[in-house]
Amino acid sequence: MDHLPDFPENPFIPKPFVIEEKKRESPSVFSLYLRPIDQLPFYFLPGQFNMLSAIGGGEAAISIASDPTNPHILIHTLRIVGNVTKALSKLDKNDFVLVRGPYGRGWPIDLVKRKTLILVAGGIGLPPLLPLLYIAQKNKGYFKNLILLYGARTKDDLLFMPLLYKLKAEQIITLHVSVDRPSRDWKGQFGTVTALIPSISFDNKETFVFSCGPEIMMRFMARAFIQKNLPKEHIFFSMERNMKCAIGICGHCQLSPFFICKDGPVFPYEKIEHLLTVEEL
């Protein structure tokens, strides 16, 4: 590792954390509440991610979903899609998880202080936005208004609804939820989350949008806001690509001139708009 002089220690050596609690959030999604074995506080910025692994189970990039003001408990919410997430899903309370991080550039939270912030989350895109909700809860008045537009496939796929309803009842967020697939027991809005945008009103100069979810959703979401005259530079995306090193060396996460792990995962829409429709990028 002589060629990596900037790193104070070997950046590939993970830290062990113990699972304090494991929660099922939906049929394919679970959360891990982790405590560092060395008891040292784990500081991060909203929108950053960690590389997570079960011992011997490979690594995956997973966003940090916890309260940034509580550095003693680290929360990750994962959807089981492949080998790494499956291996992590088999772990239980008191088992160990290996963590490298935090990595990447998070949400530009200073830019949105005392402004209206609209969060647009689709499916498993909600967890990286949760730290912002905790900031709003702990620091009332940080945002002028906080609006959450949240879409999922079905009612059963909606995550963290008790928390969201609580924040809504405490008037910390304005909540709009929509599901994509009809079911008899869902009494709210139907349609993808982008369909919620035309009916909300906001002051263009004072409003910013942070979004995380399927890339196609974010693309359509951005267009819908631009159609409502929101300046492009007020829109930010959290991007995903498969990652390996997470520190800008291996090139696995490359998106044309950017490395998502180092230059992102949060990008101004303006910077990446032209790359979003290029095949195989």
Add this chain to the structure above:
Amino acid sequence: MNPSPSLLCEHPFLKGMSEPFIHKLSAIATHLSFKAQSYLFVEGQKADKFFLLQKGLVALETYFPERGILVIQTVGIGHVVGWSWICPPFLWHFSARVIDPVDAFVFDATCLRQMMEEDPSFGYEIIKRIIPLMLERLQATRLQFLDIYGPPS
């Protein structure tokens, strides 16, 4: 009672419309409230009304043999409900059931169509406002078909 032109022009669909056109619309409009679970219109019936929602939430639904009544989309504040009155055979393609109590401006669509025929500049103004909404609804439907939140392939 007809809603006043000043009240009508507050609706997002009509914002910026010229005064004479707003007056025309006011003459054929009523201001109505609908309770939860009532229907604005029912699939297959004559499409003779046009709704601008001021408050509430409406589900567009259809009957699916063996699966019962299915919601296709919901439409909320500031939106238009119903455009089957524009094209023959002027029959509703879906039913519109109220989920959250609705306040709406309701227009006599037969009169509206006639006024649009007689005054093409008025007709064009209405169509210009309806088409972006149709496009928006079409895009939303296309995204729904893509199953964007589904598991990665």
